[in-house]
Amino acid sequence: MGELAVDELCAELIRFDTTNLGAGQSRLGERAIAEFVAEYLTDFGLAPAILERSPTRSNVVTRVPGTDPSLPALLVHVHLDVVPADPAEWTVPPFAGEIRDGFVWGRGAVDMKDMCATLLTVLSRWSAAGTVPRRDLVLAFVADEEDRGQWGAHWLADHHRSLFEGCAVAIGESGGYTVRTTHTDGGPVHLYPVATAERGTAHMRLTADGRAGHGSRRNDDNAVIKLVHALSRLAAHRWPVHLTPAVRAFLRAAEPALGIEVDLTDMDKTLARLGPAAKIIENTVRNSTTPTVLEAGYAVNVIPGTASALVDTRVLPGTEDELLAEIDRLTGPGVTREFVHRQGAVQAPVESPYFDAMAAALRAFDPAAVVVPFCMGGGTDAKAFVPLGIDCYGFAPLYLPDGYDIQRMAHGVDERVPVEGLRFGVDVLDRFLSTV
Structure with missing residues (x-):
């Protein structure tokens, strides 16, 4: 060839x-x-x-x-x-x-x-x-x-x-690609994020059961309404900040490289200070639950007896039990959940000769490279x-x-x-x- x-x-x-x-x-x-x-x-x-x-x-x-x-x-x-x-x-x-x-x-x-x-x-x-x-x-x-x-x-x-x-x-x-940003003094900075962790995947189906009936009649046990309200609460919920070792290591490296002050008690303020570099970690300081697929009904004049939704849930290391308990609280009674695909979060050491070798290889061809660990939002x-x-x-x-x-x-x-x-x-x- x-x-x-x-x-x-x-x-x-x-x-x-x-x-x-x-x-x-x-x-x-x-x-x-x-x-x-x-x-x-x-x-x-x-x-x-x-x-x-x-x-x-x-x-x-x-x-x-x-x-x-x-x-x-x-x-x-x-x-x-x-x-x-x-x-x-x-x-x-x-x-x-x-x-x-x-x-x-x-x-x-x-x-x-x-x-x-x-x-x-x-x-x-x-x-x-x-x-x-x-x-x-x-x-x-x-x-x-x-x-x-x-x-x-x-x-x-x-x-x-x-x-x-x-x-x-x-x-x-x-990982290993250029993220262009600037120091607070105005100088250019080339960040190279290397993934050392990934959020887990917990794709799930939420199902609401109710009483089927005619669409023109009152129905206080409407599965569609029950599901929509549950999804609304889930979508509106702001998950708490959870800083993994990879994200903490990123912030320690980014702080001097960008000349910023990192405030671990106020991540919204810290993300704003990071500028373009915020996109490296903004999806991995919290868990996420994103409704993506809705399934219900078969005729406009029929209230179905069941309604379901798929939710793309991403889980930071060490948080799954707490996350699932909060999902159950938010969705409430009458809505059940099941996993359709589940893989745990993964982490690798930041302090590693392999990570050091990756950083050295990047700096050999871009002397301005600042190599930082990060946690992937997906998988x-x-x-x-x-x-x-x-x-x-x-x-x-x-x-x-x-x-x-x-x-x-x-x-x-x-x-x-x-x-x-x-x-x-x-x-x-x-x-x-x-x-x-």
Whole structure:
């Protein structure tokens, strides 16, 4: 296979439509892109395995031997699937993989075919130069991250655990990118957040039961009204501040870097002082409960006997019992809850030689880098690997220009990644993986 520049490789990967439709369904599956990745890896002298729980839902796993077998192995996990995209909303077709105006455009450009491209480019460099890492690297290119990982990381962890033998730490998506802000003296500051924790996921269904009847008649046991009132109380509730070790560590690092005063007793004031850096932690100083789906009724003149809603609940480490008790109090009698998807919060050490090595790699190519830990508001495949005893970090390095909002790009319309950012990512990832 001919070698491609990292931007061309990213564009090529985007052209594989790996849309995950959710509920176990995929438009075309991940088989075609898995074969492409496996061929690349084979060209580098590796022995990749394509593993599937069911046809087309493909994962690729391989091991890169290191020079020192006494060192713990390191896992790099990237996902091959993407969320849906409506072409009518986009400036360019979402799976065209166009390179224009200094960006690679398309669905998955930052979530996370960019990281797949940078990782393969690093391996290409090593193959040409004869570079061998210090420790074994396990590389996992997985399916189904955008749903529940049941055809991807969670299935691999449950049924192919031996592939991850000896792995002590892992890196994956959502970290190592530039957040541009300013010091109080007006000087520019480049923050690079590295994820050391993730909130837990507790997607739940709330169900209200009542008395069915005619829509024109009084009904004091209307399930729809009961549910709407419960959701209104839940949506209006302001969850208390809970500062995790990752958020506290972020604030300790950000305070001198930005020249601000952090007030742990008034997080609203502190978030305002953080300026653009507030978006790194604003979703992880509290738990959240967001109603997203409503289901009730079948005719305008019929009061249904039941009504239900789905609520996207995100849980900070160590708070689940308190959160669930408060949800029960807010929803009140007559409304029951059940989990439709549940994964616990995860945390990795901030004080770690691996975190230090990530920071050193970023500073090697951006001397102005201030590397800070943070807690992710959502979740990744880290939740599949933590039960294997692996400390997981979000580290997919990118250099981002002024005015570029990576939070808006992920899952957004006109998703794109800067070409220069990809090249920076290759350099940083090369430094980290070859020296850690």
